[in-house]
Amino acid sequence: MTKSHPASRPYYGHKQPEKFFNKPNIVDKPIIKTPLPPLPKPAFPEKVLLESQKIAEKARQNWEQEIRQRRDFRNVTTLTIDPPRAQDFDDAISLRQLPNNRYEVGVHIADVSYYLPEGSVVDKEARKRATSVYYVDRVVPMLPEILSNDLCSLQPQQERLAFSAVFVLTPEAEIESEWFGRTVIKSDRRFTYEEVDEIFEHGRGDYLVELKILDSLTKKLDEQKQIAGALAFVDRETEFVLDDHGQPQQIYRVELTRSHKLVEDLMLLANRRVAEFASKYNKNKMGYFVYRIHDAPDQDKLRDLALFLKPLGYDLEIKNKKVSTAALKKLLASASGQPEEAIINRATIQSMSRAIYSLDNIGHYGLAFPHYTHFTSPIRRYPDLLVHRLLALYLAGKRPTEAQLQQCAELVIHASLMERSAAEAERESKKTKIAEYFAQHVGEEIDGVIAGVTEFGIFVEDSATGGEGLVRIRDLGDDFYELKPKKFALIGRRHKKQYRLGDKVHARIKKVNPDRGWIDFELI
Incomplete structure (x- = not known):
């Protein structure tokens, strides 16, 4: 084996491929130039674990008093849908049929901000980590296990505190009203994605009626998103089956199914509407907000993409030296189901700007949303926790201080960088496990x-x-x-x-x- 192995350099997005594609090294945002910070050690400091125990004890003591102040969803049908190995259940979905052919859909998110006092030892550690890291064989969580997998996790048949986005929808998934606030819930059933897909396939199973209604509504939401101009990339996850020693025994690829889309579209709805609600406070100069932004792609990159696609038999339409969103949507649709689909998806994604966190809203190009945030995963993403805190302030008619604004401005940059560090670590983990599998x-x-x-x-x-x-x-x-x-x-x-x-x-x-x-x- 030679000392320098070219395969150690992934084909897309690095210096060698950029040279080959004749792509200029365009930087999307100033923070992208910043060296990536190292990931934290897996083990939590002892003082963090001790404070986590105290937080849990205090929460149990104050339980009855706290739930009296919250909107009660414990008697409303509530479900979680997650991967088989999931332990930190961030989100749950509720459904209630209303008169006049209307549906109340609740997106319930673990209320981490209630448990985590701002500036506490645990909060500072979570802030430093900024994200959970999902290696193939282990998870390095943002929060200690007593919080991430127990107290905050929306486990089945357990009463849990949530921060919720509740919508009244028509059968066409048009929003008639919405409500944001703190709730108490009890999940009736924990589903895996595979279990829900089986219910859809066979037309029988637990909560079939509720799941079919949610499926119908989310299909309408997806249609609305596509009409608005969202780009439909094909997302195939790589799944690993490991033995007791962490060695890969099986690797397979999973495409997003109806169950994945159901959950995804409801999370997108909550993220979008929370951002729209909070943006009103920016307009009134009452405060600021943490947005998830995605800038329009650089046109030079898109013109290079068009050159790249030509030998593959695909024409990316350029008008007035510009590639439109409609042209990109047409490209992705024409590649759908073709042998080169994955390559075209990958190359197109590489031509996009990088999504980051920001206090300045420019919208989300890929999703075609004028306002977007991350509200739905506070157990594993610190920006979501910031969003919860800001939303609670605005709902109470308050505004953040100048000190909070300054800290938030620093944290969104830190979180964007830590997200990239985590993504690179996760990619390397997958690459190593795939090589271990092929070695067998x-x-x-x-x-x-x-x-x-x-x-x-x-x-x-x-x-x-x-x-x-x-x-x-x-x-x-x-x-x-x-x-x-x-x-x-x-x-x-x-x-x-x-x-x-x-x-x-x-x-x-x-x-x-x-x-x-x-x-x-x-x-x-």
């Missing part, structure tokens, strides 16, 4: 697609697992191959055989270095 299967064959072409070889993405490996140019022994950048292909000098981006290939696992996450394939 050296010599076996895979079907894949060419996901990258460079002067030193081709990157092949395994269709089954999403794992990516390198076929070195020296292992293409039937000819002398040269890189043709304008065609995004390696072409044989004598026989003119081509290996192009998006081509399907059959390969064998040749060599793996799990420690470095390197995988070598050979074509067969």
Whole structure:
């Protein structure tokens, strides 16, 4: 194995691919230039754990007094839908049928801000961490376990405190009224995504009526979003089955299903409407808010994307030197279901600006929302906790202090950077586990697609697992191959055989270095 392995550099978004794509190194926001902060150690300091215990004890003592001050949803049908291994249940959904063919839909979020006094030892630790980190084999939580997996977690058949967004909707998912405030809930049933999909498929199961109503409403919400101009990227998650020693035994890819969309669209609704509600206070100069913003993409990047797509047979329409949102939507729709769909999705995403947290609202380009925030995951994201605190202030008719404003301005930058650090750590974790899995299967064959072409070889993405490996140019022994950048292909000098981006290939696992996450394939 050589000292420098090109496969250690993912194909998209790094210096080598930018050079290959002829893409300028455009920085979306000033904070992106800032070096990423290191992630915190997994273990919590002893003083944080001790204070967490005290918080839990105090909450139990004050329980009866607290719930009397809250809107009571304990007798309203309430469900959670999460991955099978989830332990920190941030969100729950309630449904109540009203007269006149109306529906009350509640999006109930763990009320972390009630338990976590601002400036407390636990709060300062959560602020420093800013996010939970989800490695393949473990979670490094933002909050101690007694809070994240117990007291705050919306567990089934347990009374829990929530911060809720409640909507009265028509059958067409038009909002007739909305309410935001603190509640007490009790989840009737904990579902996994797979269980809900099974109920939809077979037409029977617990809470079938409620789930079908929610499914119908969220489909209407999604239609509204698409009409407004939201971009529909295909999102495929990589799932791992590990043994007792943390070794990967199975890897498979999961596409977003009806159950995922149901939850996602209700969370988007809550995030959007909370941001719209809070923005009124900005207009009245009463305060500020934490927004999740996504700037429009740089047109130079989109023009480069158009050049990249040409050899794949896709035309990205450019009018007056600009690529419109409609043109991007048309591109993604035309690639849907095609072998190169994942590559086109990835390349398009790489052409987008990076979503960040900000006190200045510019809207969310990808979702086509003029106002957007993160309200729905305060157990694992500190910005959501800030949003809860600000929303509580505004609901009480108060405004934040200048000191709070200054601190918030610093925290949104810190949270954006920590989010990137966590994302990189999670990607490396997946890369390592995929390599560990492939190391157990050296010599076996895979079907894949060419996901990258460079002067030193081709990157092949395994269709089954999403794992990516390198076929070195020296292992293409039937000819002398040269890189043709304008065609995004390696072409044989004598026989003119081509290996192009998006081509399907059959390969064998040749060599793996799990420690470095390197995988070598050979074509067969």
